[in-house]
Amino acid sequence: MxxxxxxxxxxxxxxxxxxxxxxxxxxxxxxxxxxxxxxxxxxxxxxxxxxxxxxxxxxxxxxxxxxxxxxxxxxxxxxxxxxxxxxxxxxxxxxxxxxxxxxxxxxxxxxxxxxxIQGLTAWHLLRSVARIRPGESVVVHAAAGGTGSLAVQLAREFGAGRVIATASSEDKRAFALELGADVAIDGEARGYRERVLAANGRRPVDIVLDAIGGPVLDAALDTLGYLGRLVTYGASARQPASAIAPSRLAVDSLTVAGFWLTPLLLREGxxxxxxxxxxxxxxxxxxxxxxxxxxxxxxxxxxxxxxxxxxxxxxxxxxxxx
CATH class of the missing domain: 3.90.180.10 (Medium-chain alcohol dehydrogenases, catalytic domain)
Structure with a gap:
């Protein structure tokens, strides 16, 4: 063959x-x-x-x-x-x-x-790791990508109250809106916190799904509200994030978690x-x-x-x- x-x-x-x-x-x-x-x-x-x-x-x-x-x-x-x-x-x-x-x-x-691969990743990010609840706000980084585009749609399907997409160009942000995001913004680290909070009515967000890492991850952590969850599943920025002090997490009872689909498939099929x-x-x-x-x-x-x-x-x- x-x-x-x-x-x-x-x-x-x-x-x-x-x-x-x-x-x-x-x-x-x-x-x-x-x-x-x-x-x-x-x-x-x-x-x-x-x-x-x-x-x-x-x-x-x-x-x-x-x-x-x-x-x-x-x-x-x-x-x-x-x-x-x-x-x-x-x-x-x-x-x-x-x-x-x-x-x-x-x-x-x-x-x-x-x-x-991409769909199962998005499903587990929201269901297994972030444990999304109805009405919660969800920020999806790289929302026009394979996993991000499905995460935007699944967040809406799973009852998110507000879906905020980030993407690097106007075309990609327009595409994220077509998929069901409530708002789409620039995902650049500079000014990130202000843009995300403005997109969420000046309120902190509940969930951030991050595949970028580096300074963007650091900025995203500052947008989370009480019991907020940030799930990292990639590092396309190829830059290190700063060390996360336990006290920074404890103040608002925040969770930072990681996810990679391949080990799960090897364990469970x-x-x-x-x-x-x-x-x-x-x-x-x-x-x-x-x-x-x-x-x-x-x-x-x-x-x-x-x-x-x-x-x-x-x-x-x-x-x-x-």
């Missing part, structure tokens, strides 16, 4: 198309005929050889096939969405049954792939109620996953280059049949 693989670690240039042996399912696994595979920054980390001992680390000797998520069909005809540690960039791959969930026919492959809920919301058009470019499988290198260059918006997918 056809697959994209890498024989050495490096950038997108190490990806090459090859004929590889058919995958064989073991106990508790099934072979999936791939309709489309999702493209993630985690795939880029895999082929770069980053975090050799972490969850993104591919297993086994080189060459390896990257790809962590697929939509496709099983031999008995089920259309499924599945999470894999590697092997998604291929015409067929093996997925553990606990990592599969049924996909409604009315949900496109791109929409389904968008809710697996991808299948289950949260992913089923996300797919159902998508099928009923209450959730609008952001779908970007579609590439033939053989153009995986180009997809990675476009992702690294920030030339795309939304979920990128690879289609073996193209």
């Amino acid at each position: 056809r697959a994209m693989q890498f024989e050495r670690f490096g950038g997108p240039e190490v990806l090459t198309e090859a004929a590889v042996p058919e995958p064989v399912a073991g106990p508790g696994e099934t072979v999936v005929e791939v309709e489309a595979a999702g493209v993630n920054f985690g795939d880029i980390k895999q082929i770069a050889g980053e975090q050799p001992d972490g969850p993104y680390a591919p297993k086994g000797p080189l060459p390896r096939i990257p790809g962590m998520e697929v939509v496709g069909r099983t031999a008995d005809g089920r259309r499924v969405l599945g999470h894999v540690l590697q092997g998604g960039y291929a015409e067929r791959t093996v997925v553990a049954e606990r990592d599969l969930v049924a996909v409604p026919e009315c949900v496109s492959a791109g929409e389904a792939l968008a809710v697996l 991808a299948g289950g109620a949260p992913l089923e809920e996300l797919l159902d919301l998508t099928a009923r058009r209450r959730l609008r996953p952001l779908v970007g470019g579609e590439y033939p499988l053989g153009q995986a290198r180009q997809a990675h280059e476009d992702l690294l260059a920030r030339r795309t918006k939304g979920k990128l997918i690879l289609v073996p049949q193209n």
Whole structure:
């Protein structure tokens, strides 16, 4: 069968198309005929050889096939969405049954792939970590991105009283408003506190979802009210935040928490109620996953280059049949 693989670690240039042996399912696994595979920054980390001992680390000797998520069909005809540690960039791959969930026919492959990593992350940020309550105010950083755009919509779906989006450009802020944010503001650290408080009627906020880190995280902490929660799940600013003194948290009983989806998937599997809920919301058009470019499988290198260059918006997918 056809697959994209890498024989050495490096950038997108190490990806090459090859004929590889058919995958064989073991106990508790099934072979999936791939309709489309999702493209993630985690795939880029895999082929770069980053975090050799972490969850993104591919297993086994080189060459390896990257790809962590697929939509496709099983031999008995089920259309499924599945999470894999590697092997998604291929015409067929093996997925553990606990990592599969049924996909409604009315949900496109791109929409389904968008809710697996990014959607589950947004769901757990709000439900499992921040534990959102009806009527609370929620600030979503990078609100036009894959996770942020879904977090804006889910915050509204889960009963937020006010959703405040931050984004770096007018176009992105306009998009966040289309998704259901009550207000969209510049997310720059300078003047952040004043803009957020003004957007919330001069009141402190309840929840901040932060994927930026650095000075923005520091500024966001100063916008939280009593029992406020800040959840960090990324550091795109690539700058350190200042040390958070326990006394600073204690005064208003604040919580600063972190979240990373991959360890949760390794512990519990991808299948289950949260992913089923996300797919159902998508099928009923209450959730609008952001779908970007579609590439033939053989153009995986180009997809990675476009992702690294920030030339795309939304979920990128690879289609073996193209």
